[in-house]
Amino acid sequence: MVKHHIKAQLSSLAEGALQERFNYELAKVAANCMDVNTDSKKKRKITINISVTTDDLRQDIYLDFETKSTLAPRENVGTRVLIDQSGDEIYANELLSNQRGQMFFDPKDATLKDDKGTPVEEIESIQSEETKQNDTSKIHSFKKQANS
Structure with missing residues (x-):
């Protein structure tokens, strides 16, 4: 039987380069x-x-x-996106509430929002402005009819 006299430590090979590379990979694994x-x-x-x-x-x-x-792969993440079409335009918005058309309370900024994340105050402001414009156009139309 041949006797072996090997004096090679893995941690000291190539002036410690193998150990350094192992430590680098171990840090990546630990972070993962x-x-x-x-x-x-x-x-x-x-x-x-x-x-x-x-x-x-x-x-x-x-x-x-x-x-x-x-490394272990990162887990999949999914979400639900609402889609709609009006004429030639297509709309897509992430569903932020649990149900289409349902409002929710957003804890990030303590506001009530629709299912797409638009604050209710903003929606009401837009609707109020549209109502004013419609009322104004009705008044102008009525005045035109009265003057004719």
Whole structure:
């Protein structure tokens, strides 16, 4: 049986470069583990590949190493988008309430909003302005009829 006298520590190979690369990949894996948008049960991996070649005289060997990590993917996120068409125009807005046409209280700015996120005060202001314009046009129309 051949005795082996190997004095090569992985942490000191290439002046610590392999250890440094492992630490780099471990930091990426640790950050991925802390990401709440990933599945905590999925396995992550750190792979170290060491390729060994020799010279023609078989007096030296060359080690080439590569490190890589396999991370857990971020979980899918979905939403519901309302679509509508008026003539040639198409509209799309994210549904922010639970139901089409339902208003909701937005805790971010403490306002009541429609299902698309438009504040109710803004909607009422627009409707009030449209009502005033309609009333004004009715008055003008009535005056024209009276003057004729």
